[in-house]
Amino acid sequence: VVQLVWFRSDLRVYDNAALTEAMAQGPTIALFVAFRQSWYQHDMAPVKQDLIRRRVQALQQELAGLNVPLLLVEGNSYQDVQSVFEQLLPLGIARVYTEVEYELRERRRDQVLKDWLAVRGVAWWQCDRQCVFVPGSFVNGSGAMYQVYTPFKKRWLQRFAEQGVQVLAKPKPQAPVVLDLPLVTPMQGGNNSSADWPVQQDDVMQQLRHFCQQQVQDYQKLRDLPALDATSRLSPYLAIGAISVRQCIARLQVEAGADLQQANSGASVWLSELIWRDFYKHVLVAWPDLIKHQPFQTDTAAIRWHNDETLFQAWCDGTTGYPLVDAAMRQLNQTGWMHNRLRMVVASFLVKDLHIDWRWGERYFMSRLIDGDFAANNGGWQWAASTGTDAAPYFRIFNPVTQSERFDPDGIFIRNWVPELARLPNQHIHWPHKLPMSKEYPGAVVDHAKARQVTLELFRHARQQG
Numbered sequence: 001v002v003q004l005v006w007f008r009s010d011l012r013v014y015d016n017a018a019l020t021e022a023m024a025q026g027p028t029i030a031l032f033v034a035f036r037q038s039w040y041q042h043d044m045a046p047v048k049q050d051l052i053r054r055r056v057q058a059l060q061q062e063l064a065g066l067n068v069p070l071l072l073v074e075g076n077s078y079q080d081v082q083s084v085f086e087q088l089l090p091l092g093i094a095r096v097y098t099e100v101e102y103e104l105r106e107r108r109r110d111q112v113l114k115d116w117l118a119v120r121g122v123a124w125w126q127c128d129r130q131c132v133f134v135p136g137s138f139v140n141g142s143g144a145m146y147q148v149y150t151p152f153k154k155r156w157l158q159r160f161a162e163q164g165v166q167v168l169a170k171p172k173p174q175a176p177v178v179l180d181l182p183l184v185t186p187m188q189g190g191n192n193s194s195a196d197w198p199v200q201q202d203d204v205m206q207q208l209r210h211f212c213q214q215q216v217q218d219y220q221k222l223r224d225l226p227a228l229d230a231t232s233r234l235s236p237y238l239a240i241g242a243i244s245v246r247q248c249i250a251r252l253q254v255e256a257g258a259d260l261q262q263a264n265s266g267a268s269v270w271l272s273e274l275i276w277r278d279f280y281k282h283v284l285v286a287w288p289d290l291i292k293h294q295p296f297q298t299d300t301a302a303i304r305w306h307n308d309e310t311l312f313q314a315w316c317d318g319t320t321g322y323p324l325v326d327a328a329m330r331q332l333n334q335t336g337w338m339h340n341r342l343r344m345v346v347a348s349f350l351v352k353d354l355h356i357d358w359r360w361g362e363r364y365f366m367s368r369l370i371d372g373d374f375a376a377n378n379g380g381w382q383w384a385a386s387t388g389t390d391a392a393p394y395f396r397i398f399n400p401v402t403q404s405e406r407f408d409p410d411g412i413f414i415r416n417w418v419p420e421l422a423r424l425p426n427q428h429i430h431w432p433h434k435l436p437m438s439k440e441y442p443g444a445v446v447d448h449a450k451a452r453q454v455t456l457e458l459f460r461h462a463r464q465q466g
């Protein structure tokens, strides 16, 4: 009889409650299933798939050090999950151990499998540790989940002061498990597009340590400047669970504990970002319909987006004629990652300058981001589009040129990603259209001032309808 840990969005051996619990119960084996078709349906970016593939290979070695064999199975869609487990049953599985995934289809998949296993005498054990505090455990005065971040954060910090965070150690190696492993198939689809992101646990933990030791002090001051490497760049690892949010917080406490007590220190601002991560996951659990791409503020469903496909393509390609927007989109297209300030700028631009449905942008991001995460992505898009919980008010419309002057004052980021503009002096880099333009760089696809008025009208009109 063996215990089986099914790894999904928790691809690590440290602070992994499912692994720890299984190994405490007896000889343990592990499983990872690549559900290609479901990933495709969920628009998972190829670069994220590649990161998962490489991380799973590293995990296999790390688990081998604990004498836990990791079975890799190429599945297809979630509907095939029973057939995957059917092949495993002859191994004599006593119980399946997992960490919860909050998205609706994943929950349904797990429920169906759990029932199917129960009939076959296999038990199911699941922990809820993707967030620091379990979704549903925070409610406001009227017994509902907070719709606004600030009171949520206040409550979160209170609980944190009372309970702290507990990080689980890496389990001790077990005695070797001898298995006939017909199911090990090499994972397909590796294009190494994620090669810039190390996947060994020591490297990831070193990145966290380095950030907390050397960079977090300046986080508050520098985090909005995309030309600098001033944020942690841990999001791809948090998204696939190569590192846990608890590990991040525990390390932050060790390296910058005293600063955490100061309201505007880099450490406390970074902690706030991790709390935003929790917030959007709690929101998703409280309002599961968000996964069906409904706006949180229902009156905004009536907005008549223009959805011009040519403008959308210009946005995707980074050829809008707005240098910062174009630089950001090219960074995304070429690397799979984008700086947070720029995510806000390009999202606002798509929705409020091009009048394109935020869901088009949300989907495009998902299909490109190495850190694609439904809750954070949906939260970010609905924030920018003024349709979400605690969203930007609809009349708050980023001016893409002013944003550029403020956050990339010397045009370093722009020059890096838009080489056509590399030779322009600073005074023209944010708005090159006063110069006789070379043919290389496109003219601006819209006039910001006019587009702004149209947005205000679109929202006013939808409100009247509501």
Ligand code: FAD
Pocket: 223, 231, 232, 233, 234, 235, 236, 238, 239, 273, 274, 276, 277, 278, 280, 338, 339, 340, 341, 343, 344, 347, 365, 369, 371, 372, 373, 374, 376, 377, 378, 379, 380, 381, 384
């Ligand atoms: P840091 O600044 O070092 O922050 C640390 C961690 O906190 C991040 O790794 C992330 O896990 C979390 N975090 C930070 N900001 C946010 C936020 N606003 N919401 C939720 N969590 C946050 N983040 C994703 O992980 N996946 C996404 O798909 C995603 N899509 C986004 C879409 C839009 C339109 C916007 C505006 C934001 C989106 N974000 C997303 C949030 C944020 O941009 C990224 O988490 C951040 O840029 C990652 O860089 P970092 O790891 O250096 O962050």
